[in-house]
Amino acid sequence: METTYIKAINDALRIAMREDENVFLLGEDIGALGGAFKATEGLLDEFGSARVLDTPISESLIVGAAVGAAAVGLRPVAEMQFADFVSCGFDQVVNMAATLRYRHGGNAKCPMVVRCPSGSGVRGGLFHSQNPEAWFTRVPGLKVVAPATAFDAKGLLLSAIQDDDPVIYFEHKFLYRRVKEDVPEASYVVPIGKAALRMEGSDISFITYGSALYHCLDAAAELAKEGVTSEVLDLRTLLPLDRGAILATARKTGKVLIVHEDRLTGGIGGEVAAIIAEHAFEYLDAPVMRLGMRDTHNAFAGAMEEYILPSREKVLAAGRKLAGY
Amino acid sequence: METTYIKAINDALRIAMREDENVFLLGEDIGALGGAFKATEGLLDEFGSARVLDTPISESLIVGAAVGAAAVGLRPVAEMQFADFVSCGFDQVVNMAATLRYRHGGNAKCPMVVRCPSGSGVRGGLFHSQNPEAWFTRVPGLKVVAPATAFDAKGLLLSAIQDDDPVIYFEHKFLYRRVKEDVPEASYVVPIGKAALRMEGSDISFITYGSALYHCLDAAAELAKEGVTSEVLDLRTLLPLDRGAILATARKTGKVLIVHEDRLTGGIGGEVAAIIAEHAFEYLDAPVMRLGMRDTHNAFAGAMEEYILPSREKVLAAGRKLAGY
Amino acid sequence: MERDLELYHNLRLVREFEGRLSKMHHQGRIPGGVYSGLGQEALVVGSVYGLAREDFIFPLHRDLGAFLVKGVDPRLLMAQILGKKTGLSGGRDSFLHAGSLADGVFGATSMLASSLPVACGVALKFKMNGEPNVVLAFFGEGASSRGDVHEAMNFAGVQRLPVVFICENNFYAFSTPQPMEMAVEDVADRAAGYGFKGHVCNGNDLFAVMHEVGAAVELARRGGGPTLIECKTYRYSGHSEHDTATYRTKDELLEWESRDPIYMYEFYLQKKGHDMAALSAETGERVKATVDEAVKFAEDSPDPEGPEAMDGLYATQV
């Protein structure tokens, strides 16, 4: 069935709640309103206000309460209204959730999901456009996923809800209604920790995730016309990284361009580049290149946002340069 | 004068407060107690409780109030009792302080310092050992420094206090009383943004900062006996990185080992490796190697802490491997 | 008399500005979100009117009027809302995510209530330097649930800071009605737990607001410490102009529209002997002209260039 990315999320939540009565949702305006982006639309009607819980504006409480509920057997799915606000519940994510099992000597589970609507390109400005994923990919005990397709949005969310560890789920606002594709109606999972090879080729590799996937696919299609064949690897899971897939494509083509919408400095691209530079060094035929948002804040004005974000054209230019090495 | 690292910090605070009456301190137990680590010892007596302000246990308030005071012309130096607790004031650092100037169209200043006693090796366990620096190095608008020597501890703190931008100052608990060296009594600054070449050589490069510097120096000394000469670059400032110095040493030796106490995945080493892999590729004779804390939490037990942290021996082994390429 | 008319002018200016934004939004002339304060004019005018330039205000997303009353140039504010180069943030952010420190207006981030600790920092400076200035920190009843509110009020109580906390209780946080946000009727009750006074007032009644906030401001100036004033009010529009506000009833809206702050104030002016028809028309002309000019200025202003996104990050580049 043709399904948008946001509808896929909605479907996953509904399926998970039907399959397991321990699954419940909490967050701001997720009930009657169905969430700021309608991710939870219709769920209050079907499951009632105990399982679709509207909270006060208290991000630290939302995450913390999810940890507590998870520790005693529920499977909470918390929503941040925007990913940007996870900074207000930061301690609960990185110290409370991430270490729960560890500090209980392994005798605890923390099966919770924090949904974070993230990303730029929607004229959101400084505080409604952030890509905070790399704050969390450096925290052991967490898992971090960032689907780019509607299929993955659904399958990764179902995986995340079934997972016994805390999963930070970054859903991309720009893709909500722009991505539309055939998605099975039934329940299925996309495994956490596995990247997806979206395109096979032999000349250069794009390693990417989230909204930037589409720039890479577009650029790869264009490059194909120029006789350059590309691999496009969609990471999907950012913690733990699929090192096998990363190294395989790097070794295969010897030329890697890492692309993400997150800021260049401190984005996950640095980690990916470092892994390649250390473990695929002998195979490299060119510098490991990176393209990310420029090192500034998420400026609002159209020309500014365009200037700082990766785009099809920027990826293409970088890809050409790489292919030319 | 022979001065410990912690005494150098104390001296810098005293000098700054004498030089500029707009400088004041705020934090938990910094007054009568002189701080959990005695960094502010004696300052209450000299400057009074208005300028050495004991606050309630409210990290978000501490950082936020510093931003407010800075915006109207004071120069606050906030203390986190442990760096780990900066997670409780995270939003104020990354959203409020870091964007203040930007969102006021450039017409604002935020001359504040957040002192964060960080680091492992002191049997502090999960929440008194953290190295949170890389959460902040991905945030434009902030500056991040991490001195390794007593001289730098003083000079960088004085620089940070004089700087018109928010500076997150990571001081290393392990070094507080273990580092002792000649430090000028007078006021001086160490410029933010400049790395220091601690040792010159031609075979391999260590790039490091903080407590790991000493492991690198020890390993380099040992390697010298084996006929391998090393460069040791102490980054000192982590945002902005001194790209010039990083690339210079990488190009010179063609063999780089990045070492930090911060966790391997997501530490600043990934960023440094990526910069080298992209911009010094042609000069590389070996994989860019990294050594950091293992990807887990700061475990408490002695053998565990030893197992996960970098050490002289681990650096030496990695250095030998690198030299052997 | 002078004051009566100034207040009236302010009320009408705020409403005209807000109303225009709503219209422009529906015409697709505004690039970002618009969070209307229509209906809450008495609250912002009554609390900010009469402050000195050196006093600071910390407005939130619905406090556009506070910018205007505090002295921010309507043209710059409109340019800010349109994301223009001439806007307060030079196009870097939109709507009220910008301030004008020279006018004593602190720009908020989006993180609700995160401004309150910062407001304490400004007040701390006033106290430390013995300056007789005050800080007004606004927050919604929804934002009152955030931890930063607690940390800020507690600290303000301990340090007896010259800050007035103003809670705009408009009974909803986005779609969430007050009973889902808190188990009490009055946020003002919380002041007792911080060692200062809390008062509830009718936020649609200009005089009530001026009276309560005025007294709190005077107390703060005299070194008497903080006060919490809760103003009960109502927003006519949805949460943002995108929101159709189906979570509330038409009757409820009607009830509140009948308590319209400007209407109430006009009744007062009429009692005082003004020819309200004439005054209303004349004031309407004036504020319309001001807003027209602001719109023209803003729309004629250049957009920022892309590379300007890299400027303004640091005061001292390394």
Added chain:
Amino acid sequence: MERDLELYHNLRLVREFEGRLSKMHHQGRIPGGVYSGLGQEALVVGSVYGLAREDFIFPLHRDLGAFLVKGVDPRLLMAQILGKKTGLSGGRDSFLHAGSLADGVFGATSMLASSLPVACGVALKFKMNGEPNVVLAFFGEGASSRGDVHEAMNFAGVQRLPVVFICENNFYAFSTPQPMEMAVEDVADRAAGYGFKGHVCNGNDLFAVMHEVGAAVELARRGGGPTLIECKTYRYSGHSEHDTATYRTKDELLEWESRDPIYMYEFYLQKKGHDMAALSAETGERVKATVDEAVKFAEDSPDPEGPEAMDGLYATQV
């Protein structure tokens, strides 16, 4: 009668355990920090005694006694404190940064008061599933300044959660005296702002604690929602065993030592006709034996191996 003696045993056990730690610390036999609860025994015993295994407690750094009363094996607790493989966290962290979910004891992080939102989450499960269990969430008067306390109490009020918040007011947060932490005398006053009751009680008086907390627990079990109980008490030791506590006077300490909770309770037992000399000696022997055994178990336990630091991060490895 049975109960009287059990309570006495608990009080003495906690004191013996705490006292032993202090001694061992000074002998250099404890690798990390020790935060003594000596003097606060009535508070932890009185509040935790009588809870069911399914009830949950959220102890903080000074609530070692709460672990013991709730049923955590003293040997495992001692092993935890020594960082042994047999400890609750298997050596991964030290002292009270570990819990035992099977015993209904939630392990805290170091971030003070960050447990309170989590306590609400556990209570939410009890409410959702209609289980008649309760949650006790402890926090110091110092920790009361953190935003998480506010967010948690507000939410607990809205949802009428079965949680009892217990503020241990021992008048200091590390070196900071209460007047620098808050502008009120009683933290309990804050409950009113969250729509539930707050009570102050003498935390050194076992009966007072049992009475207040007991009533709150019963209320919570019946679906009556949260309560805040503030217990005034005093820690005899410094903040940690490293702290010489020069920020307070000898006289103040003496005054509080004269309100010793165990002494008070022994006076009660004596009034009830017990031969206190005999009972005290006998109980002393028993608790000494228990702690001896715990120490022996812990010290004989193996240290964890280095690579174990990598285990326990994930339930389902990828």
